[in-house]
Amino acid sequence: MTPHAAPASERTPAPAACWSCSGAVDKDGLFCVTCGALQPPLPADHFARFGLPAGFGLDVPALERRYFELQRRMHPDRFAARLPKEREYSQQHAANLNDAYQTLRAPVSRAEYLLALRGKPMRGSGQETVDDEEILVHAMEMREQLAEAASPADVEAILKTAAEQAKSVERDIAAAFAAGDLAAAGRGTLRLKYLHKFLDDARERRGRPKL
C-alpha cells in the first residue's frame, strides 16, 4: 500500500486500550498487539473502512485488494475458537466491509453515497426538478430508439452509444466532485442512473432469443 496524504474520509480514532486486556491496539484499531484480540468496529465512512481517500475517482483495484484482504482477516471462521465477543465483532466487521464495498464499487451508488456524505443527497424518484427535464427527455428518446430497433445490430449500436455516454458522464461526475460542484455532480449522477438502467434493459432485450 502506498501511503496517502491526509484522507478526506473520516473515522473515529481507535481507542487507546484493548477491551479484553487493556493492552495497546494496532494503528488500524483492529487487533490488540498484546493479546491479539479483535477489537469492535468503530463508526467510519465507507471510504475510511478501506483507508482510501473519499472521492468519486476511486482507485477501484485498490478498493478490491483492501476489501479481500480485510474480509479475509475479519472472516468469522477465523474466530471460531476465540472469545464470543470476538466472533460477534468479526461478524460486524464483515457486514460493514461488505456494505461499504458494495456501495463503493459501482459508480452510481458511489456517487449517491458521496453526495449524501457531502450533505447533498439525491432527490427521490418522482421529485426531479425542471433542471432534470433534459435528462428525462433524453432517457425517453433512447427508450424509443430501442423500441424501434429492427435488428440485433441496431440494438448493439444503441448499446455501444449508451455505454460510451455512461463513461463520458462518469468523467463529468469525477470532474464535478473534484471542483466541489455538487449540483453538477447530482445532475451527472441522475443521468448515469438512467443510462445504467437503460443499459440493463437493453442488454436484457439483447438476451431474448426472439430478436
Ligand SMILES: [Zn+2]
Ligand atoms: Zn488485548
